[in-house]
Amino acid sequence: MYNWISALADLQTRGEPCVLVTIIEELGSTPRNAGSKMVISASQTFDTIGGGHLEYKAMEIARQMLASGQQNTHLERFSLGASLGQCCGGVTVLLFEPMGQVQAQIAVFGAGHVGRALVPLLASLPCKVRWIDSREAEFPEHLPHGVRKIVAEEPLDEVDELPAGSYCIVMTHNHQLDLELSAAILKRNDFAYFGLIGSKTKRVKFEHRLRDRGFDSSTLQRMRCPMGIGEVKGKLPVEIAISIAGEIIATYNADFGQHTSRAEPIAKLLPASRRSQR
Template sequence: MNQISWIQHLAYLEQQGEECVLVTVLEDKGSVPRDAGTKMIVTRDELFATIGGGHLEHLATQMAREILIKGENKTHIERFNLGARLGQCCGGMATLSFEPIGFNQHHLVLFGAGHVAKALVNIVQTLPFKITWIDEREAEFPTQLAPNVHKLVSDDPVGEIKHMPANSYYLVMTHNHQLDFDLARAILTQDNASYFGMIGSLTKRKKFDLRLSHRGFSADIIDNMICPIGIGAVKGKHPAEIAVSVAGELIAHYQGQTLEQKRPIKQHGLVG
C-alpha cells in the first residue's frame, strides 16, 4: 500500500477512537524487505500496509499487539538481524520503532439516554473519551452520533457490564431506580472500574448505601460510588448545567485531581 493509504487508515482509526501501534522501519542495512520510512499499522485485529511480510512482519505484529494488550504508552525501538535472529534469507539489519497511538483516550460506559445523558454526550464526545451508550429504548437515542460514540440497545443493561474494558468510567443515568440499583451492584462488584458515578440526590444516596450494605458490600466498596455527581460549585437543574458539572468531574478525575466529597460521611463510611 502507498503512503497515502496508511495515513488514511490512521486518520480513520483516530476518528473511531481505536488504539493502534504505528510500526516504522527507521533504518535498513544490507538486504531488507522494505526501506527506511516504510510503515505498518497494527490494531488488535487487523493490519494496514506492510513492512515486507515474512518472519519480520510476523514478529513485529506480535510485539505491537503485546503493547496494545499491556496498554503501554511509550515508543519502543528494536533492532533485528534478519539472518541470525529471524532466519530470513535477505540477511540484512532492520531497526523498527513501535509507536502506540490513541492511548490517551478513556472509555465511558453511560447507562440511560434521557435529557441529561444527551446533554452530557454532546460535551464528552469532544473530550478524550470513547463512549458506549446503553439504553433499552432505541427511540431515545439521537439519529446522528459522533464516531467515538457507540449506541448499544440492550434488554439486559446489567449484563453488558462484564463485556466492558478494564478501567472504564461508568455513569448511571437511567429512568428506573431499581435498574440503577442493579447496575450499582454489578459495577461495584468489578474491581477495575476507574470511576463510577450515579445521578441522584443525597436521599437516593442514603437509601442505596443502606441497601448495598444489607447485601454485604463493605463501606470501602460502597464509597467507590460517587453520588451525587458533578462539581458542587456548578449549580442548576437544567440538563445542560448538570452535564457541564458532570463533565467537569470527569475531566478532574482523568487529570488526577482529588474529587470533592459532596455527602456527609460517618466514620464507618455510610451516610448518616
C-alpha cells in the same frame, strides 16, 4: 495499495486501533533507510519497512501490542543477520507507536436530559460508549460515532455484559432502578469508575440501603455521588454533563498515567561502535 499516511488517516477515521512502525536508526546494510514507515492493524498491513523476517517480527510485536491494549511507545533493536537470518546483515531500530487505542469503555445508564447532553461529549473522547435505557423514544435519532444504543427491557442485565475496567455512569429516570444498578455495579467491583447522579442526601439514603445489603464502607467509598467536578457549577443539563465528563477525563488520565514506558534509550539499542558517535 494505501501508503502509510492514507492508511493511518482511514483507520483513525474508522476508530480502528493500529500501530505505526518507523525505522529510526539503521547501520550497515539494511532493506530500507531510517524514516521508512508502515502501519499495522489487527488484520491488515500498509506500506513496508523492507519485508522479510524483520517485517514479520514487526507485525508480530505490533499485534501483540494491539491485543494487550498497550498504550506506550516501544523501541526494538534487530540485528538482521545474527538474529533474523537476513542477508543484509545490518542493524535496525524500530519505533512502535500505538495509534487510536480505545482508552475507556463507558456505560451510560439513562437517556434523559443529562444523558443526552453527556453522551456527545464522551463520544468525542478516545472511548467507546454503551448508552442504555428501556425507553427507545428517549434516544436521539442520530447517534455520535462510537456510541452503541442499547434498548434493554431490563437495563440491570446489561451490567453483567460490561468489560472489566469499565466506567459506569448511572442516571436513570427511576430511583429504585438507580439503586439496583448501583448494587449490581458495586457487587462486581471491577470498574474503573462508578458515578451516580444525585445529591449528598441521595448518597446518604443509598449508602444506608446498600449497607443493609452487605456492602462495606470501603466498597461504598468507590461510588461517586454526587459525581462530577465540584468547581463546575450549574444545574443545566449541559453544565452537569461537562462536570461529569471532566471527572471521567481526570480519572482515565490518572489511570493511564500510572503506566510508564520501559523502552530503553535509543543509544542503548545501538551497537557499541555507534554509541560513541552520538
